[in-house]
Amino acid sequence: MTGILPNKPRIEDDRTGIDIDTLKRAFLDNLFYIQAKFPKVSTKNDYYMALAYTVRDRLLNRWLHTNQTYLERAPRIVAYLSAEFLMGPHLGNNLIDLGLYEPVKQAIAELGLDLNELLEQEEEPGLGNGGLGRLAACYIDSLATLEIPSVAYGIRYEYGIFDQEIKDGWQVEVTDRWLRYGNPWEVVRPESELMVKFGGHTETFIDEYGVYRVQWVPYKVVKGVPYDTPILGFKTNTANTLRLWKAEAPESFDFAVFNQGDYFGAVHQKSESENITKVLYPNDETYQGKQLRLEQQYFFVSCSLQDMIRLAKMQGVALERFHEHFAIQLNDTHPTIAIAELMRLLLDEHGFDWDRAWDITTKTFAYTNHTLLPEALERWSVAMLGGLLPRHLELIYEINSRFLDEVRIKFFEDPDRIARMSIIDESGERYVRMAHLACVGSYAINGVAELHSRLLKQTVLHDFYEMYPEKFVNVTNGVTPRRFIALSNPRLTSLITSKIGDGWLKNLGELRKLESLVDDAGFRNDFYQVKQAVKQDLADYVRANHGVEINPESIYDIQAKRIHEYKRQHLNALYIITLYNRLKANPSLDIAPRTFLFGGKAAPGYYMAKLIVKLINSIADVTNSDPDVGDRIKVVFLTDYNVKFAQRVYPAANLSEQISTAGKEASGTGNMKFSMNGALTIGTLDGANVEIREAVGAENFFLFGMTAEEVLAKKAEGYNPWDYYHGNDELKGVLDRIASGFFSHGDTELFKPLLDSLLYQDIFMVLADYQSYVECQERVDGAFRDRDNWTRMSILNAARMGHFSSDRSIRDYLSQIWKAPAVKIDVPEYSQSNG
Ligand code: Z57
Known part of the structure; x- marks a missing residue:
């Protein structure tokens, strides 16, 4: 159906222009002609839609030319x-990809609106x-x-x-x-x-x-x-x-x-x-x-x-x-x-x-x-x-x-x-x-x-x-630094760009240029301040959405991923109870204050995963209100963890929990997103943790637990979790505390299925790795008290994660498997040729 129709439509300048005034005019135009609203009666969602269409208009040239090029060539x-x-x-990501984030932010501000609030609207x-x-x-x-x-x-x-x-x-x-x-x-x-x-x-x-x-x-x-x-x-x-x-x-x-x-x-x-x-x-x-x-x-x-x-x-x-x-x-x-x-x-x-x-x-x-x-x-x-x-x-x-x-x-x-x-x-x-x-x-x-x-x-x-x-x-595996650094962490992005230019977002290996800055006390302080500001943002969010006050000076210790026994959220929970028991036994115990944050969904039919969610929330109820604990431990289960929320979480972490039983997590990708944003990892030698540790350096990674080979060997020799229960008083104290009904208003039945599974089968060897995990967490505690050294390690994590860009993964797929060459797309300047 080509006939006499011109191949290129006349494109109004208001649909392509990217100067502030045109963006403002286009936004109001879309609000009127697509949302059918005046500003006076518009909801936030109307504004979001008007902006989304304004951005969409500006990507259509690229999209249609790409399609046409593929069709012809x-x-x-x-x-x-x-x-x-x-x-x-999509909205924030498309703004970043188009290079329109800043002008759109300004145009929206000049209209008396806040870009962040509109971004928040997107479902x-x-x-x-x-x-x-x-x-x-x-x-x-x-x-x-x-x-x-x-x-x-x-x-x-x-x-x-x-x-x-x-x-x-x-x-x-x-x-x-x-x-x-x-x-x-x-x-x-x-x-x-x-x-x-x-x-x-x-x-x-x-x-x-x-x-x-x-x-x-x-x-x-x-x-x-x-x-x-x-x-x-x-x-x-x-x-x-x-x-x-x-x-x-x-x-x-x-x-x-x-x-x-x-x-x-x-x-x-x-x-x-x-x-x-x-x-x-x-x-x-x-x-x-x-x-x-x-x-x-x-x-x-x-x-x-x-x-x-x-x-x-x-x-x-x-x-x-x-x-x-x-x-x-x-x-x-x-x-x-x-x-x-x-x-x-x-x-x-x-x-x-x-x-x-x-x-x-x-x-x-x-x-x-x-x-x-x-x-x-x-x-x-x-x-x-x-x-x-x-x-x-x-x-x-x-x-x-x-x-x-x-x-x-x-x-x-x-x-x-x-x-x-x-x-x-x-x-x-x-x-x-x-x-x-x-x-x-x-x-x-x-x-x-x-x-x-x-x-x-x-x-x-x-x-x-x-x-x-x-x-x-x-x-x-790899992850995109556009969404998980540029969009999620604008503060860190400006700091990095101010030091090494903006080439790193396309070529993440360039982050290595940050390594030399690790000896620059001014840079370390700037890096620290960025992390603190982002932690404050998350604290504000948690106060507003969960009614819990968390302290940005504390270790933000985060485990965010689907709830699954092999990922061992319950091992993390056992450590929280360990700390709690220690604080009860010795109320003046000196520990680095910690905020334990969990996020993740359990499959609706996965009973044990749902019980783990209940356990974490039950522990939170106790620890967050016990005066003996005070501000030293806070536990928050962050509801409805999804991509949008993840973008707030990764930048705010000090410690990333990657504690699956060795051999069970194929790769993990959250581990990469945390580390790129300057979190240190506490983890097993599982999945991509192994390669992350090699990349950031063993001295900048908290390693614990059995190796995949040791897990297999232990299984072959006949693993008996009772040996660990009886052989470790502190572990016994933790499991007994749960069994006593302490976290369940006296109900000794509630968590019994979980305890029984740990004591009678423990197929993910939680008890076998418990002691090693606890000792590793003590090293974390010690390291965090040296704020400046922690910041050094944190910088080195971010600087050395270039290998884990999904751009590198895709290059690997291309060279080893797909063998598909790149094709450059030309987009003629519409506003000129149609002028
Ligand atoms: C899923 O999210 C993963 C594997 C599966 O077999 C299914 Br089904 C869903 C995950 C792995 O658990 C992660 O370790 C891995 O990083 C991710 O896939 C991407 O490869």
């Missing part, structure tokens, strides 16, 4: 498939649970910043991760209605809808060339509608796309035909279709096996692959060369059904033969593993998968049978290995092991930190490593 594209994108608020898209979803968000930020042609595909959940409330110390979940006031950052593309089939059966037939073919006769068809959000690069013209799919009922599937006069049946079928993208499953690291979840996965995967094939065709790229055109990254096994789906599309819909289709498929996909925890590994019952995706089950069987033939040839006379490696688990009820399918169907398999990648090869994927050693690589 058909470059190699990285497609990042993820069931979760935990984006956090964040919480379309993820935790680390995995947030990693995807950091990666698409870096892909755009590095000018890599890419597209991110996912699900537009109507309800993201639940909002957390705390009632009587317990977590209560509230629906996240993030779309309630509209979403100014997305553009719906109804003209690009696609159809996805479910259920039914397959039929065979001989086609016009006499070739044996299969066709899938579905039970139902669901429509996928794409919603696009621009993802800006930092100070580049590149604006890539996050394309999220919403499920709807297809009106073309005429209900009247199928449900003669059955109005209610038709409406029911409509709501059933829309159910697919209704809500994000709120479990992090536990697999549930729910059919709706498989429907979500297949739905977004099928839409995305069809979309890529459509684009390739539009660009005249032959499907034989699909793998040259796209590198598809599978973010965990959640999108792994894509391997069977691409086979189906190539075989059944595009007439390829098996060998060619398999060759293309296995040159297209790469798989990232994010966990070794057995409870997180996805396995779909054969009955369920076959009921929902009958053709895919046939294809998976065929893939498996060919794969097992190869295993037999490579490792002849090892039948155990066949059973262990089979994509189908046949030890009881039959299951499809998605990680095995991912390994067989991908050309690269990566873990997310060096230790994790090594353990993957040694344990969970050992057989696959022996089969395909060349597929295995490591890519250590």
